[in-house]
Amino acid sequence: MGLTFVCHYYPACPEPELTLGASKHTDDAFLTVVLQDQIGGLQVFINDKWINIPPVPGALVVNIGDLLQLISNDKFKSVEHRVLANHKGPRASVACFFSTSLAPSSKLYGPIKDLISEDNPPKYRETTVQESTSTSPTEIASEEEQNYDKISDLKAFDETKAADEFDKVSDPGKNELYVPVVDLDGVEKDTILRKNIVDIVRDASETWGFFQVINHGIPDTVLEEMLDGVRRFYEQDTEDQLTGGTQLIAIWLPTLRVQMNCQNHAESFWLSIPGKRELGRFLFELLSEALNLNPSHLIDMDCAKGLAILYHYYPACPEPKLTLGASKHADYDFLTVLLQDHIGGLQVLHQNQWVDIPPVPGALVVNIGDLLQLISNDKFKSSQHRVLANNVGPRVSVASFFTTGLMPSSKIYGPIKELLSQDNPPKYKETTVTEYSLHYNAKGLGGTSALLDFRL
Numbered sequence: 001m002g003l004t005f006v007c008h009y010y011p012a013c014p015e016p017e018l019t020l021g022a023s024k025h026t027d028d029a030f031l032t033v034v035l036q037d038q039i040g041g042l043q044v045f046i047n048d049k050w051i052n053i054p055p056v057p058g059a060l061v062v063n064i065g066d067l068l069q070l071i072s073n074d075k076f077k078s079v080e081h082r083v084l085a086n087h088k089g090p091r092a093s094v095a096c097f098f099s100t101s102l103a104p105s106s107k108l109y110g111p112i113k114d115l116i117s118e119d120n121p122p123k124y125r126e127t128t129v130q131e132s133t134s135t136s137p138t139e140i141a142s143e144e145e146q147n148y149d150k151i152s153d154l155k156a157f158d159e160t161k162a163a164d165e166f167d168k169v170s171d172p173g174k175n176e177l178y179v180p181v182v183d184l185d186g187v188e189k190d191t192i193l194r195k196n197i198v199d200i201v202r203d204a205s206e207t208w209g210f211f212q213v214i215n216h217g218i219p220d221t222v223l224e225e226m227l228d229g230v231r232r233f234y235e236q237d238t239e240d241q242l243t244g245g246t247q248l249i250a251i252w253l254p255t256l257r258v259q260m261n262c263q264n265h266a267e268s269f270w271l272s273i274p275g276k277r278e279l280g281r282f283l284f285e286l287l288s289e290a291l292n293l294n295p296s297h298l299i300d301m302d303c304a305k306g307l308a309i310l311y312h313y314y315p316a317c318p319e320p321k322l323t324l325g326a327s328k329h330a331d332y333d334f335l336t337v338l339l340q341d342h343i344g345g346l347q348v349l350h351q352n353q354w355v356d357i358p359p360v361p362g363a364l365v366v367n368i369g370d371l372l373q374l375i376s377n378d379k380f381k382s383s384q385h386r387v388l389a390n391n392v393g394p395r396v397s398v399a400s401f402f403t404t405g406l407m408p409s410s411k412i413y414g415p416i417k418e419l420l421s422q423d424n425p426p427k428y429k430e431t432t433v434t435e436y437s438l439h440y441n442a443k444g445l446g447g448t449s450a451l452l453d454f455r456l
Contacts, residue, residue, distance in 0.1 A: 003097070004097040004099060007093075008094070009092050012087055012090060022083035023082055024081065026065070026066055027066065028065060028067065029068075029097040031068060031097075032096065034061040035093060035094045036055050036093040037091060038318035039090075040086075043084060044079055044080070045080040055318075057319070065099070067109060067132060070127075071109055071110065071112050073123050105128065107128060110125065111124055177353070178355075179365075180203070180204040180208065180211045181360060183197075183213075184213055184217070197286065198286055201290050205379075206379065208383065210385070211367075212357070212363040217279065218364070230312075234394075280400070283337070293419075302411065303335070305404055306403050306433075307400060307401070310401070312387075312397045314387070314393055320391050324386055325345055325395065326387040326445075328386040329384060330370055330449055330450075332371065333401040336369055336399055337364050338397060338400070339364055339365075339398040341396045343359070343392060343395040343396075344395075348383050349383060354386070367383065369382055369402075370440070370450060371436060373451060374451060375414065375416050376419065379419060404433045409433060411432060412430045413432065414426065414430035415428055428454045429455075436450070439453065
C-alpha cells in the first residue's frame with residue numbers, strides 16, 4: 001500500500017465570503033486520514049447539505065476515497081467535501097492518502113468478488129490505480145473547467161457556506177423570539193408612561209424572566225469604562241491582580257472564567273452613577289407595582305439591601321462547538337442586572353428553546369432570580385440561561401446580584417401574603433437567604449432548579 005502526505009497551509013483570507021479554501025471534491029485514494037488544526041473550515045456534503053466537521057482535540061478525520069467506493073461496489077461512500085476560507089489564520093492541515101498512484105503498478109482493482117451476487121452485480125469495470133487517478137480527478141477537472149461558471153459557483157457557495165450543524169444551539173432567524181427591551185426614558189415623570197412600562201415589565205417577568213432596559217440614566221461612557229476596567233484587570237499579571245487583597249476564584253469550564261467579588265467596588269459602581277444612584281431600587285419599585293403592591297414593598301423586604309458583583313472574563317475559545325462559556329443555570333438571588341459587551345453569547349431557555357439575548361448598545365440585561373420567584377409565589381419566573389463559548393474574544397461582562405447572601409441574616413422569606421388567596425395558596429416553604437444560597441451552591445449548575453426542593 002502506498003502512502004502520500006500533502007501538507008496544506010491556508011493563509012488568512014481578507015474576504016472569505018468570495019472564495020473557498022478548497023473547492024468541492026472527492027479523494028481518489030482508498031482512504032484519507034487528515035490532521036486539522038483548531039481553525040476548522042472542513043465541510044462534507046451529506047443529504048444535500050454542507051455539514052461542518054469541527055476540530056476535536058487529538059482527533060484525526062478519516063474519509064473513504066473513490067477507490068474504496070469502487071472495490072466495495074458502492075457499499076462504502078466517497079463523499080464530496082470542501083474547505084471554507086477564513087479571515088483567521090493561517091489554517092494548517094496534514095492529509096495522508098493511502099494509494100499506490102505514485103508507485104506504478106499493473107494491478108487491477110474492481111468490485112470485490114465476495115461482495116458480488118445476482119442481486120448485487122458489479123457496478124464498476126476493473127481499472128488500475130494509475131488509470132483511475134488519471135481520469136479522476138485530472139481529466140474530470142479539466143472537463144469541468146471548460147464550462148466552469150465561477151459566479152454561479154460562488155453564489156451557490158454563499159447560499160450554503162454557513163453549513164448545517166448536527167447540534168444547532170439556536171436559530172433566531174427562524175424562531176423570531178426576542179427578549180423584551182424596555183425604554184425607561186421619561187418613566188419617572190409621566191404616570192401614564194410608567195403604567196405602560198409596568199405592564200411590559202410584568203409581562204416580561206412572568207413569561208421570560210428576562211428583559212433589557214435602555215435609557216436607564218447610566219452614561220454609555222461609564223458602562224464602557226467598567227468593561228475596559230475588567231479587561232485591563234484580567235490582562236495584567238496575576239501578581240498584580242492579587243494586590244490589595246482582592247479575592248479571585250478561577251474556574252475552567254473549560255474556558256477560563258474568572259470571578260471577582262468586591263463589595264465596596266460593587267456599591268461604588270451603582271452609588272456613583274450620575275442621575276441614577278439607585279437604579280436597582282427603581283427596578284424593584286417597578287417590579288413591586290407589577291405585582292400590584294406598593295412601590296416600596298420589595299425594597300421594604302430588603303430585596304435591594306445586598307449587592308454582589310461578578311466580573312466575567314471569557315477568553316476566545318478555539319473550539320466553541322465543544323463547550324459552553326457557562327452551563328445552564330438560574331440565579332439564586334432576587335434580581336440580577338448584567339452589563340455585557342458586544343461579543344454576545346447569552347441565551348435564555350424560553351418555550352423549550354434557547355433564545356439569544358443579543359447585546360444592545362447601552363442596554364442592561366435584567367433577570368428574575370430564584371428568590372424573587374419564591375416570594376412572588378411563581379408570579380415571576382426565574383429562567384435558566386447559559387453563555388455560549390465564542391472563537392472571538394475576550395468576552396467581558398459585569399453581573400450585579402441583589403442578594404444578602406454575603407451578609408448572613410435570620411430574616412425569613414416566603415410567598416408574599418398579599419399575593420396569596422384561597423385560589424392561590426403558598427407554593428413554597430419559608431427560608432432564609434443563607435439557607436437557600438447554601439442549598440443552591442451545594443446542588444451546583446446544570447441540573448434541575450434548586451427551587452423544586454423548597455416547594456410545598
